[in-house]
Amino acid sequence: MKQYDAVVIGAGNAGLTAATALQRGGSKTLLLERHNIPGGCATSFVRGEYEFEVALHQLSGLGTEDRPFIMRKIFANLGVMDKVEFVQEHQLYRIVVPGEIDTTLPASWSGLRRQLQSDFPSESENLARFMKLCETITLESFMMLPKARKANDEKMLKASCPNYIKYGMRSAKEVLDEHFDDENLKTILAAYWCYIGLPPSEIPFPDLAAMIYAYAAFKPWHIKGGSQAMSSALLESFMEAGGEVRFNCGAEKILTSGDKVRGVLTEDGEEIACAAVVSNASSIMTYNELLDHDHAPIAVREDFKSRRMGTSAFVIYMGLDCTPEELGVTSASNFICNTQDEEAVHAGMLTMNAPVSGMLTCYNFDDPSFAPEGKSIVSLVCLQYGDVWNDIPEEQYAQTKYEFSEKLIDVIAQTFPKIRDHIEEVEVATPLTMMRYLNTPDGAIYGFKQTPQDSELFRERIESISGLYMAGCWNNMGGFQPTYMAGESTARAVLKQLKSEKEELENA
Amino acid sequence: MPESKKNVLDVVIGYQEAVKVKEELAKTGSDFSDQKWATANTIAKLHPKRLTLEVSEVIDETESTKTFRLVSTGGPLPPFQAGQYINLFVEIDGVQTARPYAISSSPAQRDYYDLTVKRVQDGFVTHYLLDHVKQGQQFLSTSPMGTFYHNPIFHGQDLVFLAGGSGIAPAMSMLKNVFDNGLAHQFHFIYASSYIEDVIFIEELRELAQNHDNFKLTEVISRPPEGYQGITGRLNADLIKELVGEVHNKTFYVCGPTPFNENCQTQLDSLDVESRFVRIEANGPPKNPDQLNHWPDSASMEDEVTITITGKGSFKAKAGEPLLNSLERNGYSAENACRSGECSLCRVKLVSGNVFNPPEAHLRVSDKQFGWIHSCVAFPTEDIEILL
Ligand SMILES: Cc1cc2nc3c(=O)[nH]c(=O)nc-3n(C[C@H](O)[C@H](O)[C@H](O)COP(=O)(O)OP(=O)(O)OC[C@H]3O[C@@H](n4cnc5c(N)ncnc54)[C@H](O)[C@@H]3O)c2cc1C
Ligand SMILES: Cc1cc2nc3c(=O)[nH]c(=O)nc-3n(C[C@H](O)[C@H](O)[C@H](O)COP(=O)(O)OP(=O)(O)OC[C@H]3O[C@@H](n4cnc5c(N)ncnc54)[C@H](O)[C@@H]3O)c2cc1C
Ligand code: FES
Numbered sequence: 001m002k003q004y005d006a007v008v009i010g011a012g013n014a015g016l017t018a019a020t021a022l023q024r025g026g027s028k029t030l031l032l033e034r035h036n037i038p039g040g041c042a043t044s045f046v047r048g049e050y051e052f053e054v055a056l057h058q059l060s061g062l063g064t065e066d067r068p069f070i071m072r073k074i075f076a077n078l079g080v081m082d083k084v085e086f087v088q089e090h091q092l093y094r095i096v097v098p099g100e101i102d103t104t105l106p107a108s109w110s111g112l113r114r115q116l117q118s119d120f121p122s123e124s125e126n127l128a129r130f131m132k133l134c135e136t137i138t139l140e141s142f143m144m145l146p147k148a149r150k151a152n153d154e155k156m157l158k159a160s161c162p163n164y165i166k167y168g169m170r171s172a173k174e175v176l177d178e179h180f181d182d183e184n185l186k187t188i189l190a191a192y193w194c195y196i197g198l199p200p201s202e203i204p205f206p207d208l209a210a211m212i213y214a215y216a217a218f219k220p221w222h223i224k225g226g227s228q229a230m231s232s233a234l235l236e237s238f239m240e241a242g243g244e245v246r247f248n249c250g251a252e253k254i255l256t257s258g259d260k261v262r263g264v265l266t267e268d269g270e271e272i273a274c275a276a277v278v279s280n281a282s283s284i285m286t287y288n289e290l291l292d293h294d295h296a297p298i299a300v301r302e303d304f305k306s307r308r309m310g311t312s313a314f315v316i317y318m319g320l321d322c323t324p325e326e327l328g329v330t331s332a333s334n335f336i337c338n339t340q341d342e343e344a345v346h347a348g349m350l351t352m353n354a355p356v357s358g359m360l361t362c363y364n365f366d367d368p369s370f371a372p373e374g375k376s377i378v379s380l381v382c383l384q385y386g387d388v389w390n391d392i393p394e395e396q397y398a399q400t401k402y403e404f405s406e407k408l409i410d411v412i413a414q415t416f417p418k419i420r421d422h423i424e425e426v427e428v429a430t431p432l433t434m435m436r437y438l439n440t441p442d443g444a445i446y447g448f449k450q451t452p453q454d455s456e457l458f459r460e461r462i463e464s465i466s467g468l469y470m471a472g473c474w475n476n477m478g479g480f481q482p483t484y485m486a487g488e489s490t491a492r493a494v495l496k497q498l499k500s501e502k503e504e505l506e507n508a
Numbered sequence: 509m510p511e512s513k514k515n516v517l518d519v520v521i522g523y524q525e526a527v528k529v530k531e532e533l534a535k536t537g538s539d540f541s542d543q544k545w546a547t548a549n550t551i552a553k554l555h556p557k558r559l560t561l562e563v564s565e566v567i568d569e570t571e572s573t574k575t576f577r578l579v580s581t582g583g584p585l586p587p588f589q590a591g592q593y594i595n596l597f598v599e600i601d602g603v604q605t606a607r608p609y610a611i612s613s614s615p616a617q618r619d620y621y622d623l624t625v626k627r628v629q630d631g632f633v634t635h636y637l638l639d640h641v642k643q644g645q646q647f648l649s650t651s652p653m654g655t656f657y658h659n660p661i662f663h664g665q666d667l668v669f670l671a672g673g674s675g676i677a678p679a680m681s682m683l684k685n686v687f688d689n690g691l692a693h694q695f696h697f698i699y700a701s702s703y704i705e706d707v708i709f710i711e712e713l714r715e716l717a718q719n720h721d722n723f724k725l726t727e728v729i730s731r732p733p734e735g736y737q738g739i740t741g742r743l744n745a746d747l748i749k750e751l752v753g754e755v756h757n758k759t760f761y762v763c764g765p766t767p768f769n770e771n772c773q774t775q776l777d778s779l780d781v782e783s784r785f786v787r788i789e790a791n792g793p794p795k796n797p798d799q800l801n802h803w804p805d806s807a808s809m810e811d812e813v814t815i816t817i818t819g820k821g822s823f824k825a826k827a828g829e830p831l832l833n834s835l836e837r838n839g840y841s842a843e844n845a846c847r848s849g850e851c852s853l854c855r856v857k858l859v860s861g862n863v864f865n866p867p868e869a870h871l872r873v874s875d876k877q878f879g880w881i882h883s884c885v886a887f888p889t890e891d892i893e894i895l896l
Binding site for chain 1: 655
């Protein structure tokens with residue numbers, strides 16, 4: 001029987017960073033991936049002359065070379081900084097509510113304040129106050145809060161996180177309402193809710209604040225060659241360190257003796273022995289299907305009960321035979337909403353009704369090398385819960401997919417009217433497509449619904465099965481930066497376990 | 509957090525209320541155990557990894573072509589979009605390989621898939637299929653795949669199909685789809701064959717053309733017998749223009765042998781048909797890679813090279829043979845489906861040495877940087893080591 005220190009199930013962002021950190025940390029690691037390519041969401045595919053980015057719209061957390069932020073350090077530790085090239089985006093986004101709003105925000109903290117203050121002079125002071133709050137609460141929740149929690153020190157928390165204490169549990173909507181009167185300004189500032197997929201009334205304010213502050217101050221980034229380039233670079237680093245990978249090879253079972261991991265059974269029927277398993281597959285599948293117990297452990301079942309299924313996405317990937325300029329693109333990221341009622345948009349995400357809001361990302365706007373000369377690559381996205389697709393009879397699937405596509409294109413064509421005249425390649429991904437490629441229930445792309453209660457502030461690390469670790473969007477926040485970070489921090493916990501087991505053996 | 513332990517977060521305004529909300533959620537929530545295997549079952553309905561198929565009938569079409577009617581031995585066959593193919597796995601003289609074939613039957617029924625296979629002169633698999641396969645025989649295949657189908661988002665309703673030889677297989681399925689589903693498409697087939705004896709489905713097509721206003725059939729024979737009355741020769745721009753009239757805003761589908769596809773592309777280019785109106789089906793690895801740009805001067809098709817598979821062994825192969833084929837002949841395998849460089853299922857990592865990647869290889873930008881290749885269309889122009 002083959003023997004490893006650790007087996008990582010799934011080569012999504014968190015699986016890749018976990019495997020790379022484990023192998024580079026000195027533990028012999030096997031990475032199993034059911035698909036034929038690393039990345040999970042962080043991948044691409046080729047049609048004709050175009051390579052389509054599947055998921056990455058704006059990478060956060062990188063910072064500039066002069067003003068680096070946490071992801072630079074993590075990527076450097078994982079040995080990939082010399083293997084990838086980053087491209088900075090210069091706008092946060094353009095938001096359009098036809099007939100009402102059409103604004104583009106710069107990716108600069110001071111520039112953002114200047115522009116909004118000049119567009120909304122009557123809100124000038126409120127803006128200054130709000131932006132200050134976004135900045136401080138982000139720093140508090142990333143830097144000071146974890147320290148105070150670790151020390152479990154109330155005094156420390158009170159002294160270092162005054163803003164968090166006041167606003168940490170408020171919803172984004174409440175805080176926006178408290179600061180502003182102008183509905184348009186609120187809509188503009190809340191636009192990133194379109195990425196998260198929950199209306200501002202359900203988003204914890206610090207999450208929205210962190211997005212606005214981090215993207216504006218540390219810039220939105222894009223990767224040359226797309227997120228696939230990062231996935232392949234991580235894999236390369238893992239393999240350079242001696243890690244072994246198998247593609248087209250899903251994990252079938254996580255094998256235990258009692259409540260302790262002893263190995264993994266692969267799809268090909270091979271048993272592999274290991275002391276630790278890191279699962280990047282959904283936690284639902286990990287505990288209910290992969291684990292060789294009849295039932296998930298009690299603590300897990302209790303934890304699941306207060307979770308809710310998260311959103312999936314409907315995406316149209318398009319190769320266009322025109323330049324971004326010819327299409328009318330002035331910013332890489334665009335949010336187009338037919339209504340300012342975010343609750344109504346969110347309610348629509350649970351149905352097959354025509355979407356009332358959509359995004360368009362143009363990948364070769366900031367990075368001309370991303371598309372062939374004279375052409376463009378765009379993706380049109382609306383988030384949608386996958387459940388509604390489960391009921392569609394399979395023989396009607398293709399037609400339903402095209403009909404829904406037309407409705408999303410209608411939303412986008414209000415702002416980019418020429419889009420239909422230039423389509424050279426198109427591929428449509430529904431929540432069922434996400435399900436097929438990610439193996440997630442209902443095709444969820446961020447794990448569970450990211451309500452305040454989903455946050456780790458309300459959760460304990462579950463250690464019912466010794467040696468089994470979860471890494472990915474199902475027990476942390478979804479998205480690129482959070483999952484890259486989750487894998488790396490999980491690897492640290494695993495290395496600690498392996499080290500202490502080794503010491504025990506040596507001392508025995 | 510357990511009640512016993514003091515939680516610093518309690519001083520955060522609203523935290524305790526939020527914990528209560530969580531408790532409420534837990535009362536009405538589920539542990540998701542009722543959804544066990546739901547994801548796997550949904551995926552299997554649309555895209556099972558493998559199908560087990562049985563030949564229920566072998567239909568002689570022409571001297572050189574047969575249709576194999578395949579039924580499922582398991583659950584219902586998955587739906588497909590007319591024009592898609594399945595990759596059929598075969599074992600011939602101990603060699604495990606596979607070839608993609610377009611489904612020629614209508615997607616409106618899912619009792620069977622028809623594959624219509626024409627003999628390829630120096631072929632390997634077609635001879636086996638045509639000479640040895642009988643009713644009752646079983647095969648594994650992939651589920652239907654491929655991007656050669658009518659996409660209503662941008663193909664419109666005015667359609668022309670330029671078919672060469674066995675390229676009529678996906679065309680037939682697309683046509684039946686139009687009739688069986690009552691679609692409002694106009695369809696014009698320009699169907700080129702070498703010899704009149706080789707024209708597949710011709711009786712059926714003529715009859716359909718007679719009975720349907722929205723379907724027009726033009727037959728073209730490149731090697732006509734003496735005294736043949738119909739249209740003859742190779743397809744060229746003038747002929748296409750004469751036959752279809754206005755060429756703009758029509759979508760052209762092209763499927764046939766590689767030289768046929770290349771010729772059609774050239775002719776459509778010369779008519780200024782924009783590439784968004786031209787869909788050309790893949791057709792396997794290039795037969796003469798040494799004729800293509802960037803084939804290294806120092807290499808010849810007949811060069812013998814050593815292929816090493818890290819940790820597993822090595823063998824000798826010809827530079828001019830696609831890597832996947834020589835791997836299979838030597839008892840190795842890689843997942844595959846299109847065998848034409850498009851689907852990326854056969855991607856393997858090149859550890860050392862160089863291969864020739866023809867334009868068929870639809871590699872990702874980062875594949876080039878990190879040495880990933882599509883083995884079905886990669887030609888080892890020197891000794892190489894790969895990881896399987
Ligand atoms: C269309 C789209 C748009 C998005 N846009 C953004 C964005 O703009 N910004 C942002 O931050 N985030 C975005 N996301 C979300 C983000 O990409 C994901 O939250 C994140 O990548 C999830 O990473 P993960 O590590 O949790 O795992 P995943 O990417 O879900 O990967 C899990 C991996 O595990 C594999 N696996 C599952 N089961 C098994 C098994 N049994 N055996 C072996 N392997 C298995 C899967 O094949 C997969 O490769 C988007 C996602 C999508 C799909
Ligand atoms: C998407 C798609 C759809 C298609 N649809 C159809 C269709 O509907 N109908 C149809 O007739 N065709 C179709 N084709 C073509 C079909 O897939 C085959 O390529 C064709 O039938 C030729 O098969 P062959 O094995 O006889 O010939 P080739 O594949 O040309 O056989 C020669 C090759 O076989 C290999 N070979 C020779 N001897 C051996 C050996 N002993 N062991 C291992 N390998 C060996 C060699 O490497 C050589 O390159 C389609 C192709 C594609 C890509
Ligand atoms: S089998 Fe599809 S790319 Fe090789």
